[in-house]
Each structure stands twice: as C-alpha cells, then as structure tokens.
Amino acid sequence: MSIKPYLLTDQGFVNRDELRYPFEERGLQFGDGVYEVIRIYGGQYYLIKEHVERLFRSAKAIKIKMPFSKEETYEKLDELLKQNNVDQDAKVYLQLTRGSAPRDHAFPKDVPANLYAYVQEMPRKVDALQQGVTTITQPDVRWDYCYIKSLNLLPNVMAKQEATEKGAFEAILHRNKKVTEGSSSNVYLVKDGIIYTHPATENILHGCVRMRVEALSRQLGFPFIQAAFSLDDIAEADEMFISSSTAEVMPVVKVDNITVGTGNPGPVTQQLQQAYEKDASIPKSKSIFPEAAEERPVSG
Known part of the structure; x- marks a missing residue:
C-alpha cells in the first residue's frame, strides 16, 4: 500500500519527496x-x-x-x-x-x-570536575535491557530534565531504593576506601569509562566491589562520583538534600581523576588540578 504524496508537518503541507x-x-x-x-x-x-x-x-x-x-x-x-x-x-x-x-x-x-x-x-567540564556536582534521585522506570545502548531513552530524558529543572547535574536512578545508575552515567559510592557500584547486569549500561574506572581503582589499590548500595547508604558515604564519556570521573557532593561526606571532592575520587587524566593522555597544561597537585603521586 503506497503512501499518498502530501504530508502534514510543523511547516504545513509538503510533498513527501521534499520532507527534510x-x-x-x-x-x-x-x-x-x-x-x-x-x-x-x-x-x-x-x-x-x-x-x-x-x-x-x-x-x-x-x-x-x-x-x-x-x-x-x-x-x-x-x-x-x-x-x-x-x-x-x-x-x-x-x-x-x-x-x-x-x-x-x-x-x-x-x-x-x-x-x-x-x-x-566538547571542552572538558573543568569547574564541575574540580568542585563536584549536585544530583537528585528518581525511580528507575526503564526497561530491563539497559545493557543495550538503544535509542529508547525517554525515561532517561525525563529524569535528566527533572534534574535540570531542579538545578542539578544528574539524576541518580533507583529500583526499590537500590541505586542502579544515573540517567546518563554510572554511579559509585566510596566508604572506608572501598568503591561500591551496581553489578554489571542487564539493568545497567556497562559503561566504557566504568570499565576503566574499575581497572584504575585496582591499580591504585582501592577495592572495587560490584554490589548495589541503597539510597539509605548515601548519608553514610565518604564520597560519591559518577562516570561517563562526557562527565569523565565526576565528584558528587550532594544528593537531594544530603551532603556527601565533607561536601567536597574526596581523595579517592581525586586520585581516580588523576589516573583518568594520565590514562587519557591529557597534558598537564589541561589538568583539572593546580600545578602543585599535578606532581602529587597517584597511589592508594
């Protein structure tokens, strides 16, 4: 069955062959x-x-x-x-x-x-990487195959818009209070020098930067535990951060009304940021750290 030649669009009626x-x-x-x-x-x-x-x-x-x-x-x-x-x-x-x-x-x-x-x-988000960002929490209402990087992103878009309207950088998603990931990032909690993040199941995207964060964490001597943490754990966290190709290793200093740790990027997150810069071959002239910090050894 053929489609008739004229279509209704936001620009009025156009011939289907002229549609942009x-x-x-x-x-x-x-x-x-x-x-x-x-x-x-x-x-x-x-x-x-x-x-x-x-x-x-x-x-x-x-x-x-x-x-x-x-x-x-x-x-x-x-x-x-x-x-x-x-x-x-x-x-x-x-x-x-x-x-x-x-x-x-x-x-x-x-x-x-x-x-x-x-x-x-796409320049680096230098100020946010240095100072950390605020986030909100939202229920994770996405489908069960988030490991597929599909175009079906409407729930992610709605969560990100809610964060934007509240002046936050990201929306942290949860299922029955268990944190899965962000609307466009993976999420991590640090407690007593141990890094926790949701296991790489079908319910999260297996981020490329996430895989590097795991490898860099082990190189630095930080235990990397794939175990879901809850919203209730956030109040007791020493640090939190998110990761993605565009956010890199981004410190999270506030979640909803909860200040994370001291309210500043923590030492584990900062060491991972330095390790990331080295891994990505970012020159010192473009480092997010002051000159004195550039020479600080990256170690656990």
Missing part, C-alpha cells in the same frame, strides 16, 4: 536502533576499542547487521576525524538504525541499516 527528514526511518518511528558516544582528547579517540565492541554487542542484541566490519569501523572513524581536521577535545555521536521502510512493527526484509556519525567539539 526520512519520515519512514525506524529509528525515528520506533527507536529501533543503537548508538555510541566516543570521547576525543586532543584529536585522539579515548577507549575507542571498548566503544566499537559495545556497538557491535548492542547491534547483535537487537538483530541489526552492521554495514561495516569492526576493522572497517575503526578505519572509517579515524577517517572521520581526518576529514574534519579534528585536533581538539570533542566527541563523536554514532547512530545505527534498522533502516528506512514502510512502518510495520515487524522487521523489514532486505533493508540496509542506516548509520551516521558526526563530530562535535
């Missing part, structure tokens, strides 16, 4: 796709292998065939930076959908996937 976006795109109509956000420092990708591996895992989980092999994906992402002469801090947003086809819940047959990626400049 593909209206029969499954990512647009169903959220039928996956995505990645890859951090770039000084024109170089950070954790690109982890991001590409997760992209392929997510695509496989929802049965979308990538148009490129892994090796081709690396090559094309490198070429994307060259084409744009990228030499600064930035990010790449990459989106893969099941393609464009007449609207039907069932998968279309023999339709190629749609993929695009673009580069956007």
